[in-house]
Amino acid sequence: MASHRRPKQPSRTRVTVLTTAAAAAVAFSANAANAAPSAKLSKTEVKAKVDKLYEEAEQASEKYDGAKEKQEKLQKEISTIQDNVARGQQDLNKLRDGLGSMATAQYRSGGIDPSVQLFLSSNPDDYLDKASTLDQLSSQQVEALREIQDKQRELAQERAEATEKLKDLASTRTALGKKKQEVQDKLAEARKLYNTLTAKEKAALAAEQNRASRSSTERVNLGDAPAGSSRAAAAFAAAQTRIGSPYQWGATGPSTFDCSGLTSWAYAQAGVSIPRTSEAQANAGTRIYNQSDLKVGDLIIFFGDYHHVGLYAGNGQVLHAPHTGAVVRYEAMSNMTFEFGVRIS
Template sequence: MNRARLALASAVAAALLVTSGAVAQADPEAVERARQELASIQQQASAIDQEIIEASERAQDAEATLKHLSADLAAQEGKVATLTSELGDVATLQMHTDSISLTAQLLTSGSSDSFLSGLATMQSELNRANAGIQQLQLDQARLTTLREDAAAAEATLRAERDKAVALAEEFDAKEAEAERVYERLSEEERQRLAAIEAERQRIADEQQRQAEQQQREAEQREREAQAGSTSRSRDTASAQPSASATEAAKKDEPAPAAESGGSDRAQRAVQAALAQVGKRYVWGTSGPNTFDCSGLTSYAYRQVGINLTRSSRAQWSSVGRKVSKSELRPGDLVFYYSPVSHVGLYIGNGKIVDAANPRSGIRVTSLNSMPFTGARRVVG
């Protein structure tokens, strides 16, 4: 799969080294079939990868729940044991007999004073025991509930871990399948495949650069129009009383620093992600030594004090605000496939940094190296 991905990401210059005779020998139909198969396998692998991330996240949640419940369970067991001991023999007797039998025992006492004293003592002890028994019953019921909850959390933890392991095996199978597709191609067909993909990315990258340039020009025209409007307002205001001039000056105050600060944070998030290039991809991890796709994006923004939700699907549905492809700026989250199953970080000039897969690791690649779905701006 490593060679397959390297071939799909090859530069146009490398593809042009192929002689015209060698390319001509490639079977166009075989190359196209391979291209479609590899694209399909990559999308399937990406979806499986996302399921691994979500299963791992659920396992982590279940593990945290189990840890919390275990602590509560131990405390409750200690509480029940202490209360049972404090109730003593009277509570035990009360739990196994009834008030009639206890009264019969007192009636056999030798004197009225002994009877009355014993009766008062018995009543006091029974009142205390009854209250204690009621509390003990409540505590035992909570103990039973905690045990059931802990057992359920442990079962969920095992199930999610097993699911993640099974999905990881499925992911590896998809990688092996892609490798087999690539292996059946001749060297000429592999080079042809690389040339086709490189040309596709070149065209898409050029279109992206043009769209971004048009967007920047449109924004510049808008700023100039706003500046002209502000200038005309000042000219008009100069003829007004000083109070009006003061109000106009207030309207011309600079924008709050938060917006430029947000842009700066996005740039620093990009630098944090780029610093990880070359490190390994490992599903279910978010740094500092290994990452999965959404683990890298959440790590990068965590370095600038912003906590993102963990999965790419959740980031797509809830983080920041949507922006169009032509509006992309460094630091924007970029998403791929439908439904979304991969995320990277836009770094500018038609490039992204992402945690690709176990074979490619953390890399810089084209924005258009995968089917683009959309983007979201976290700050700025």
Template sequence: MASHRRSPASSSSGFSRSAKVTVLSAAAAATAAALGTAPANADPGSPAETTRAKIDLLYEQAEKATEGYNKADERADALREQVSRMQDSVARGQERINRMRGALGVVAGAQYRSGGMDPALALLLSEDPDTYLDKAAALDRISERQSSALTELRRAQRILAQQRAEAGRTLTELERSRAAVALHKRTVERKLAEARALLNSLPTDERDAYDRASRSGRDDLPPAGGEAATGRAAAAVAAVRSAVGKPYVWGANGPSGFDCSGLMQWSYAQAGVGIPRTSQAQRNAGRHVPLSEARPGDLVTYRDDASHVGMYVGNGQVVHAPYPGAPVRYDPVGMMPVSAVTRV
């Protein structure tokens, strides 16, 4: 996205004036495309300008699909754990029912072996009728226990049937979530392939200018001074700074590669804080504050749908994972329309 590129003022000193003008025009054209208007100084008929704007749009669409992938994948992981717990519970329930059936089968077998004779009659015909009353009382207790066992067996069978039905519904939901993951993955891969093809179609000098505008490194560190991070925010800021230069990898949350929300989750994990996986969920992972009151460690989400996120590190800068081909880097906090500033 052109809005993810560093402004010409922050580029290296070796960046020529003509290249700076080219990149600035590309950024203006992409911004205008997002707003549905064309900048006054843009040449709407320029093939290279149009191509760059299409590349930026494809990267933006790929990023939105990536966040959809992250959300679906997170849901699938949760469902897999839930299904596993349900299956364990069903297995334990079945074992319990088997034991109950076995115990009842012992009684039934004894009755069968006695020729099916009514136990009360068997006691009456016993050789020692003086003990009849004691045996009859014992028989009553056995019958009560057997009746109770049958009732418990039926209840256990109903519970097991309910658990199996619930597990079946959860498995169906898991399959839907897996299908959503696959769909988002195909969408991301298609958009990125289209963007790469368009980028390769640019003349060499235009492609090099685009690449230079997307390149970042340790020489991009903002000046010292400004707000100081404290506590867990300081640890998260230190972590996100350490990731500068690492590659953008969609669907990844470190430590060797990141997408935008994966970088935020990983950075706060290094501070011992768990935050949600997607940028949309991260927007609501804490207290919202005005942009004018942003402190290092605050999460800054962008666009109305919060499909991109970076971490404010002070001096009007964020660190974020922009898009494929542009590694984790510093950019101005106002690089895109801000959706929210969230203090974790």
């Protein structure tokens, strides 16, 4: 007889799971169908984001400049120490040879006990502390041994100093590489964003940049503010000869510059050595907090972390290397966050 059992009904839990999954699938399909592609940024929005990336790249660039300067300084110091160690080792060898010749001559003439040969070892310190042996030495030998002791200590200290500086150099090189990569990443991101623009939009931005550069030289009114000193005037005059030179991160001239590269180069032309980075230049002279007290050639420090610097040009204008994509030019100080001026004496 045929079976007439009713089909097994799905459990309440299974029905609930299936229903929820189906609903989710429908909702996902609806959302996917209705989702609009991400909106393209406008030219103005792209410019704002690119400018921000350029500023961040400049911040990293100043850190890179500082690490590079420290690396160069450490390399010079290590080279000097190594030269000193080499010369010191030669002096030590001469002292040992002299003592050896002296002891040998005395031994051959029967004027010294064979135990004195122990002083020819590489570590005479152990024997100088033994009074029973000292009475067998001449005053000349004692003095020679003390010279050897002093020279050994001096060489040990210099070698230890070189070792520490080599460790510092290694960490500085690591920091240098990281900051270099950070700058390159920021600039690559900016280029990628810039390339989302159409050819027409790119041309419009380029025209705006060119107009800003031209107007900074053709129409700027610098007034008649005096220079802070004859050297400040010379530095400012040197920087003026570089108007129109491209910004290049890490560059110190004479044809391309970053911000602190321009100011340090300009003062070097006036015979004045100032630090390489904007952060260090912030402490290179007397600070001027009131803008009305600024004089032509004063350094102008911008932003809270001191990552940008230029030269005061008069009438509220700064002469500076702004950022990637721009050239050395005049610009209103009000376009940036002024911190203080620095007068180089």
